[in-house]
Each structure stands twice: as structure tokens, then as C-alpha cells.
Amino acid sequence: MAITRVVMPKLSEAMETGKLLRWLKQEGERVSGGDIIAEIETDKADIELEAFGAGVLRKLLAAPGNSVPVGDLIAVIAEPDDDISAVVGESAGVPRPPARPATVAAVASAAESEEPAAPAGGTRLRASPLARRLAERAGVALGRIRGTGPGGRIIQRDVEAAVAARQAAPAASAARPSPVAPVAPAAAAPTAPTVARPEAEVEDQPLSPIRAAIARQMSQSKGPVPHFYVTAEIAMDRAVALREELQALAGAPKVTVTDLVVRAVALTLVRHSGVNASFQGQTIRRYRAAHIGIAVALDEGLITPVLRDADRKGVFQIATEARDLAERSRQRKLRGQELSGATFTVSNLGMFPVEEFAAIINPPEGAILAVGAILDKPVVVSGQLAVGKRMRVTLSCDHRVMDGAMAARFLADLKALLEAPLGLLV
Numbered sequence: 001m002a003i004t005r006v007v008m009p010k011l012s013e014a015m016e017t018g019k020l021l022r023w024l025k026q027e028g029e030r031v032s033g034g035d036i037i038a039e040i041e042t043d044k045a046d047i048e049l050e051a052f053g054a055g056v057l058r059k060l061l062a063a064p065g066n067s068v069p070v071g072d073l074i075a076v077i078a079e080p081d082d083d084i085s086a087v088v089g090e091s092a093g094v095p096r097p098p099a100r101p102a103t104v105a106a107v108a109s110a111a112e113s114e115e116p117a118a119p120a121g122g123t124r125l126r127a128s129p130l131a132r133r134l135a136e137r138a139g140v141a142l143g144r145i146r147g148t149g150p151g152g153r154i155i156q157r158d159v160e161a162a163v164a165a166r167q168a169a170p171a172a173s174a175a176r177p178s179p180v181a182p183v184a185p186a187a188a189a190p191t192a193p194t195v196a197r198p199e200a201e202v203e204d205q206p207l208s209p210i211r212a213a214i215a216r217q218m219s220q221s222k223g224p225v226p227h228f229y230v231t232a233e234i235a236m237d238r239a240v241a242l243r244e245e246l247q248a249l250a251g252a253p254k255v256t257v258t259d260l261v262v263r264a265v266a267l268t269l270v271r272h273s274g275v276n277a278s279f280q281g282q283t284i285r286r287y288r289a290a291h292i293g294i295a296v297a298l299d300e301g302l303i304t305p306v307l308r309d310a311d312r313k314g315v316f317q318i319a320t321e322a323r324d325l326a327e328r329s330r331q332r333k334l335r336g337q338e339l340s341g342a343t344f345t346v347s348n349l350g351m352f353p354v355e356e357f358a359a360i361i362n363p364p365e366g367a368i369l370a371v372g373a374i375l376d377k378p379v380v381v382s383g384q385l386a387v388g389k390r391m392r393v394t395l396s397c398d399h400r401v402m403d404g405a406m407a408a409r410f411l412a413d414l415k416a417l418l419e420a421p422l423g424l425l426v
Contacts, residue, residue, distance in 0.1 A: 003082055004053025006075035008068040011042045011336040015213075017067045018042050020074065021132065025057050031077060038074075041133070043213035044303050045334040053077045058084050127154035130332070134159045137206070140166065208300035221363050225279075226399040229358050230407040232415050236374050236389045239421040252316060257391075258294065258348045259319040261371055263424045264417045265346055266290040266310035272410045276343050278364040279400045293342030293362065294322055296329040303329050304362060306342045315424055350374060356392040366401035370394045 008018045021039040025031055031051045038049040055077045062074040076084050127135070127142055131154045135142050138159065145162045147154035207215065239260055246255045269276040273286040290311040293304035305325040310318060328334050347359045348371040359370040372392045379388035393414070397407045417423050 004077035008070050008072050010070045011339050015042055017069050019067045020062045020064055022064045027060055029057050031057055043209040044339050045332040047336050055079050131155050131159050138163045210301035214301050218360055221361050225361055228397050228399050229394055231394045232411040234391050234415045235419050236391045239418050242421045253319045255319045262292050263315050263318050268414045270311045274402050274406045275367050275410045277366045277401050284401055287343040291341050291343045293345035295347035296326050304345055305329050305334055305338045358394045359396050361396050366398045368396050
């Protein structure tokens with residue numbers, strides 16, 4: 001039977017390394033294609049790594065906690081009598097980054113300081129990936145935390161409680177009065193008024209993996225990619241009315257303005273392949289399908305999960321899948337294929353009081369649409385002054401891929417579709 005090489009997968013365009021969180025299968029265990037064998041931390045999510053071959057997990061070549069370059073061998077699947085020495089030897093000369101040593105933290109209470117830093121008998125600590133990540137960032141040793149999850153597993157709230165206890169300890173010590181020797185009274189001297197200052201005037205916060213990825217990706221975009229911008233204002237009165245009617249349907253999923261915009265963008269992209277395109281050095285690659293990246297704001301930064309084949313999906317299906325992508329983005333539970341492959345991105349700040357903004361292109365895509373809030377504005381309709389709902393959108397374009405006229409035609413058709421939104425239901 002063929003030997004299967006398990007390598008660190010490339011799960012996003014900007015991914016250069018992945019961190020092995022833990023092995024879910026051990027050496028000597030038999031696995032089948034599709035079995036989850038490990039958890040990988042990327043700059044965007046914690047990913048479950050599938051086995052793409054069947055056999056015995058013969059060799060594990062990366063230890064939990066190590067960061068491994070994309071494409072490097074991390075395990076070998078084969079039958080017990082297969083000779084894997086040549087395959088293992090391929091990676092023998094490749095230096096591996098050592099696992100980061102655990103940080104031992106001062107603990108608030110004396111009872112906690114007496115607990116062992118690791119479970120007795122060498123048993124592996126049970127902790128969720130999120131809890132491990134929070135503990136590492138806070139400098140808290142997992143071995144000193146009592147788990148309250150299922151089976152004593154350490155979960156998010158346990159780490160947060162340990163961090164809060166550690167922060168409270170110095171404050172409690174400072175609050176205790178200490179004996180002071182009596183001092184003879186002295187003549188009062190005029191003093192300058194004191195100004196209360198916070199304990200620290202600045203705070204340096206380490207880059208989260210997501211923020212670090214954004215920094216790398218955007219520096220590869222705004223400088224090298226020649227941006228230009230085209231803005232249009234769209235009458236959203238009928239689109240808002242359509243959304244309200246869809247909401248009134250019994251059992252229908254909640255439809256947002258973003259869902260309507262994504263549907264309209266997808267339909268418009270298939271008619272304007274010059275906008276649904278990317279620069280490839282000596283060629284321009286045009287895409288027949290509309291794979292839409294939908295920007296989701298997290299506390300650590302921005303992530304753009306991909307809604308694939310949006311041009312072939314109706315409004316309700318887009319609404320359901322987009323909500324699922326957003327929820328799993330916040331939980332860092334996206335799958336590998338949902339992290340890359342977008343041909344175009346939509347970024348909507350309409351839930352904030354933002355009338356208009358320009359977004360930065362996410363390479364290798366050729367364009368991104370920035371969507372502002374829907375505002376009530378005075379408008380002229382048939383020569384009469386009225387109040388209308390208006391939304392401004394700005395298309396950021398890669399000038400190597402398209403020119404202003406192509407962008408303008410795309411926005412004109414997008415505007416027409418959103419202003420006559422029954423076309424979104426066809």
C-alpha cells in the first residue's frame with residue numbers, strides 16, 4: 001500500500017507556518033481517510049487536520065507546541081510492513097523550531113502555589129485550544145489551574161479566573177497597611193500640586209496571530225498594489241422593503257443587508273469577469289465562479305471566511321451559510337477550505353455610523369467592496385423633495401487588473417440590481 005506523507009497544510013493565502021496544538025491519534029494507531037488526526041493553529045483559526053490516506057500512523061515528526069513551516073513533513077501513514085526510512089530521512093536534515101518552554105507564573109494564593117505544575121504521574125493536561133492560547137498569552141501555567149470543564153478539562157473561564165486572581169494579589173498586598181515609625185513634625189513647605197497619573201501611560205500589547213497576519217498581508221497590498229477607488233450611492237428603499245417581507249415569512253432565516261449585497265455582488269461578478277479577477281504576474285486570471293470573502297470583525301482583528309459559489313446560491317442559503325461562517329469565525333472553528341480561495345471580498349460597516357469608507361484589497365484578489373450605512377436623506381423624486389434610504393459603496397480596484405471604466409460598469413449594474421431587488425430572488 002502507498003505511503004502517505006502528512007505535511008503542514010497551507011490553509012490561508014498568508015500562512016507560512018502552523019502550530020501543532022495536539023495529536024488526536026498516536027503512533028501505532030490505525031487511521032482511515034477522513035479521520036481527524038491533529039489540531040493545527042493558524043493565523044485565523046484552529047483547524048482539525050484530516051488524514052488523506054489509510055493505514056497505521058507510523059511516525060510523528062512534530063511535537064505539540066512546535067511551529068512548523070508549510071509543506072514540512074509532520075507524520076507518516078503506512079502499513080506495518082512498509083519501509084518508511086527513506087520518507088522519514090527526507091525530513092531529517094530540516095531543522096525544526098524547538099517547542100516554546102512553558103512560562104511559570106507567580107500565583108496569588110498559597111494554596112495554589114503548593115499545587116504541582118503538571119498532573120501527577122505524567123498525565124497530559126486536558127485543556128481546550130482556546131484555554132491553552134489564553135494561558136500562553138497571559139503567562140499562566142496550565143498545571144496550576146483547576147479545570148471545571150467536562151472531566152476536569154481546563155476551559156476559558158478557568159484561565160480567566162486564574163488571571164484575575166493573579167492580578168488581584170498585588171493589589172491586595174499593596175492595600176495592607178505596614179507599620180511606620182513616628183516622624184517628628186516638620187514645618188510645612190509649599191509644594192506643587194500633584195497630578196494623578198495612571199500606573200502606566202502606555203501599554204505594549206503583543207500582536208495576536210490574526211493581527212500579525214493582517215500586518216503581513218496588508219503591507220503586501222497597499223504598497224505594491226496600485227489602488228484606485230470608485231464610489232456610488234444606491235437607493236435602498238426597495239431592498240429594505242424586500243428584506244422586511246422576507247423576514248415576515250414563517251420559518252425563514254434572518255436576512256441581513258449584507259446577505260442582499262453579497263447576492264447582488266455575486267450575480268454582478270459573473271457578468272463582469274474583469275472585476276472577478278486577479279493579477280498573476282504575466283497574466284490576468286479571470287474566475288467563472290464568485291467565491292465571496294465576507295469580512296468578520298473579531299477582537300483580535302479582521303478575518304474573511306469564504307462563501308463559495310455565491311452566484312449559485314439563493315438569498316436564504318447565503319443568509320444561512322454566512323451566519324454560520326461568522327459564528328464559527330468568532331469561535332475559531334473554520335475549516336481549511338473556508339479560509340482561502342476568495343475571488344472578491346465584501347466589507348460592510350453599515351452596522352456602525354459610517355457613511356463611506358475605502359477598504360484595502362486582500363491579495364491576490366483584484367477588488368474589494370466597502371459598504372456604508374443606510375441613511376435617511378433628502379432626495380428629489382419626480383421633481384419633488386422626499387426622504388429616501390441611501391447607501392454608499394466604494395469599490396477598491398487593482399489598476400493592474402482593471403481600469404476605471406470597468407469598475408464603473410460593475411457598480412452601475414450592482415446599483416441597478418439593488419434598486420430593483422426582485423432580481424435577487426431569481
